[in-house]
Amino acid sequence: MPAPTLYSQLANHYLHAIEAGTLRCGDRMPSVRTLMERHTVSLSTALQACRHLESRGVLEARPRSGYFVRPRQQAALAPMKEPGAALPDPAQYVGIHQRVSAIIAKSQQSPVAINLAGACGAPELYPTEALQTAMIRALRGNPGLLGRPGPPTPNGDPGFRAAIAKNALWARVTLSADEIIVTHGCIEALNLALRAVTQPGDVVAVESPTFFGLLQILESLGLRALEIPSSPQTGISLEALELAAQSYNDIKAVVVVPNLQNPLGSVMPDRHKEDLVHWCEAQRIPLIEDDTYSALGDADTPLSALKAWDRTGNVIHCASLHKTLAPGMRLGWISAGKWHARVEMLKYAQSRSNESLPQIAVAEFMASGAYERHLRRLRTSLRRQREQVSAAIASYFPAGTRLSQPPGGLALWVEMPGKRSSESLFHAALQAGIRIAPGLMFSNSKRFDHYLRISCGSLYSRELEQGIRKLAGLVEALPHTD
């Protein structure tokens, strides 16, 4: 065995320091100049040592900042499993609210240093100054606005609806402004959609796991949820849905999040989207699309909406700007196809028209092209944050952990090895000042109790990484089967 070269000795020295935790993930490596002075080596030896560690994935070079310690990739970190049997659970009344609200209430009572539970980005990721300016301009430009009820057209401000219609083109949806009804967020849109096509007691097919807010809506409307197995990659299983429809010939609606599903992060392939739209049409089952996240895909080619394949008005499209532009505004909308008139009446009877002011401000913002620029920046930030959080999970979580790799969006879906309970983790984490969304919020069953959703919305920082490391320690310590 040849004697180790000077540069590999140097590299090994730092490798040990990193493994011992003296230098930690995210720390800056001493500068090349410092290395030269401290170890009395030449520039070329110092550089070679760094490059060697870089090539082994231990360090990363950041332009103009030097080398940094990278998160350690655990060999065992595996991609998500596909759902097993294609048979859904029996349709059941949702009893999720108690569970979810207990979790939310508990979260809110406890002081948290690290919030990994939120479903939107950090305030810094949104153009709050520009929106504030637009709001002030809308206020000044429309004196008396606060003294007049609602917008001039009852379904929403005409300029805002036109801007939304124009934006829908990105997702390959052609809508006229008249087909759009402005709502208080996507949540109100989903309520209206479900109220339009169901009665209490009806069966509604949803993805499993799915956004807990949807399960709460079903519960509050007295509907029964039929949870359809869904793939972390391709979303709802059409095969499982077809099978389910054979046992339940009374499915009254299908609700899906085709793009960057919450919590899976799945994106339905276009072929699946088309098939689902046609199948629902043929079965005469209204298809409700929750399009909250499609603008948050990593790729520059936007994700297309189910509505793009709708030729008969059977798709009810629901969306909002809550995640993409302004978490502090409740601006959503619905385009209800065949049920437009019914949804219009339900919205009017439920909460009247949304206020004009935010609509006017956002319409102006959107017309300026600032929205597209903002989205490009937001997508880049979220992608980086997702990578950073993934890397931290990869380095700290126990071997056997599985992790989603969504092509966009705000969250990761994590499966803990050894059937560890996310409910136990939730309580332990909260005690440690860390908030997470335990998997059992996302289904009426307990099937996802060994999963958790980790938000990547917060700006990545040293503390965040330490939080994930601490969380990983808690995961490790949980009772488990293997």
Add this chain to the structure above:
Amino acid sequence: MPAPTLYSQLANHYLHAIEAGTLRCGDRMPSVRTLMERHTVSLSTALQACRHLESRGVLEARPRSGYFVRPRQQAALAPMKEPGAALPDPAQYVGIHQRVSAIIAKSQQSPVAINLAGACGAPELYPTEALQTAMIRALRGNPGLLGRPGPPTPNGDPGFRAAIAKNALWARVTLSADEIIVTHGCIEALNLALRAVTQPGDVVAVESPTFFGLLQILESLGLRALEIPSSPQTGISLEALELAAQSYNDIKAVVVVPNLQNPLGSVMPDRHKEDLVHWCEAQRIPLIEDDTYSALGDADTPLSALKAWDRTGNVIHCASLHKTLAPGMRLGWISAGKWHARVEMLKYAQSRSNESLPQIAVAEFMASGAYERHLRRLRTSLRRQREQVSAAIASYFPAGTRLSQPPGGLALWVEMPGKRSSESLFHAALQAGIRIAPGLMFSNSKRFDHYLRISCGSLYSRELEQGIRKLAGLVEALPHTD
């Protein structure tokens, strides 16, 4: 017969001019100086003539402005009739939406010069500049607000809820801020209240006539309305309600507007309020109170809410600032007594928390005492406008017309003589550029087709008076029975 005195000759001259329409209601009488010059009479003769006309109710003196022509009081203008038989119609599913939305759609398509249909005040009656300033201050004082979801406490901004709780004391209601859930207007509050205590198919007792928005909510929720005869003076007939409860032992809620009911303008006497609260409690029927208008009473002693007599949490109190402070903001709230937790869950599932911004701005406005000052001004303006509109109706509408005399609020309820149809009037008026709210919007029956609601929210003007005069002509010309 003695020769007419000089002053009575002069007075008669002007009386003729007024009767001929040369001088019209609201016109300024020539000044005393002009009279002296034009008719070469003494100061005392000119003054005597004016005082004579004033004592006969033809002129009115306005401090520092001189004499003005008063509206001609038609002898036949009578107060409202009490409802006849104390028996309600059979409970029925409401089918009002079609009717109401056709009327609203038609109104919105037609250009209108005179709007007598609106249910809020003119923008000039609201402190829009101060609110705008408060909004801008809230935006500037809370950077990043538009980038953060919801208020820190899920049921609404803590400062706003505290301000609302403080205000509730006026209506003799003691609430803590925690008992208040902020909603998108009173409409959303009513929805939540009804969803909390009923199932589709249930029977709900309401006043007859009542606010059409309530009937639309009942319709949209699949509820059956039991319309209880109500007095234009004292509101819902408790006798009729008790009778109705004997035929319908399954009344699942009673909804009333105890103060300044829409459209009647009735105010329940405190004794009735107390009896109703106790009766509902004893019958275990949830009592839903719509308290939209109580701050708009003429008197300085505020009208008390039903909730003031609630000792068991059986009263669900719903209210909003839409009529009293800011028609351009959707700020309402609900205090749901026993059903607090259920309403909290329904609100969360239906539309999430209201945005923070308007709540922060209004909380600041309310804390400053500006709200009370504004309300005093608003009440005075509305009282004057109501008197002016009443006077115009009194002078121009056909003999036999009956008119409500509400002790506050925004509207008058008018019964046309000879069973003239308000539906026909609605169409004829719209053609003439005048919008009214026909009586048949306010009941599921056609019982109120010969009534109309006339808004007094607009600033009184020469054109408005001419509009009422024109409307009176259309009423006169309608087919009628006598």
